[in-house]
Amino acid sequence: MDPMNVTARIERVFADIRIRDPVINAFVDLTEERAFAQARRVDAHLCAGGTAGALSGMPFAVKNLFDVRGLPTLCGSKINSELPPAARDATLVTRLEDAGAVLVGTLNMDEYAYGFSTENTHYGPTRNPHHPEHVAGGSSGGSAAAVAADLVLLALGSDTNGSIRVPSSFCGVWGLKPTYGRLSRGGTFPFVASLDHVGPIAQSVGDLAAAYDAMQGADPRDPVCRPPQLQAVCDGLDAGIKELRIARATGYFEEHAEPDVLAQVKHAAEALGVTRTVEIPEAARGRAAAFVITASEGAQLHLPNLRRRAGDFEPLIRDRLLAGALLPASWYLQAQRVRRWYYERVMRQFESVDVILAPATPRPAQKIGQDTMTVRGKSMLARPNAGLLTQPISCIGLPVITAPVGTAAASDSAVMLPIGMQIIAAPWREDLCFRVARALECAGAACFARPKAICHA
């Protein structure tokens, strides 16, 4: 990057956000003063002959459950707006800035990350940049929409049951949900401690990899962040996939996705020369375990506020939280036991395959306000079931990259919208996900497609 260009670039980023974000509603807060200070630092570093890294001057934004010094960590809620501003940054914010990236703002989400649509009553819905009548997905909807709309090149999100992968699928961008415990959640507002992950969303595999490399490392602020070793992936991105055993998921993952979504996954698999199939055993029970654990831990976290001020919660989640606070301990404990039982069965599959390909969502984004969708002829609630295909994977902490593999027909609409494919590996093998993602990108079988309506400032 040329010296003195970062500040000018960041000026254009804010001009663009001011013009186009009012339609998309991805941003909640802008951090202009801080961004320009960081831009000047990067410019000065480059002017002095410093090395430009892959993230030098890259504008990024974070889901507003990441602490940003000086701002309250809203987590999409009205209740948290009364909290004092964060005293320090989340660990991953610090690590990205240390690598030269420039934080430009915080992003909209489902309240307390409990949802898959980012239809937030307090801060308004985030709209899909490919079609503003449709949802962006959630709960990291602002993150995926900001990247898809080209407002930023990189965003951070969180994923408990699919909250990076669902909006990445709906908005046609690349998203990484790493292995549980790989990236630090230090300084993020929790949802379900047993299942919470954080990760990046980007327009290209290269940017996703650069962010992943920059953010790794153990962190005493997050008790589960204990990666076995650092795993830099940028240098090995083009190692190819020749020796990898890759298979396409059948069974549950075919039964819960529309035919045109499966056709896109098949097409992507064929581009990699993949002919094998594999069934992930007991996926439905895996999803059920994640559902029960989420209901219980999510509600328990908010019990004091549910007692004092239930009326201040997002109406779309209040009754679910109240119900979750009442479920018997035996259900929760059995869900945690089944989780381990399910994990052991899935790990046996990884003795004969290295990577599994599966659709990320049953179909593309529904319309804002749409309550139901049809999958394989069966009508179901649209919002909770967007996570049908992601929950069985995050339940056991496997690393996944969501790849934008094409478009399919949206529910109850003739509109064609993006759809994503999950690239799933065994724990701690994000490197394999990245190699397959890069191979797909190079083969032209998966790529970020800029929304047609985009016109920059």
Place this chain on the structure above:
Amino acid sequence: MIDEAYVKAAARIVELEIKPEELPEVVANLQHIEAFALPLLAAEIESGDELAPVWTP
């Protein structure tokens, strides 16, 4: 089986006020969670299958 009586009793124990107009939705939501819990309770797992409260893959 989850019903109104269970919800009212459990809410009393955890000191949670459920307004009468909210009760049907809360019952429906808990019954929905129950539908997920039942296949878990029916899973043929051994007594030695431990739970994983802090997951280390």
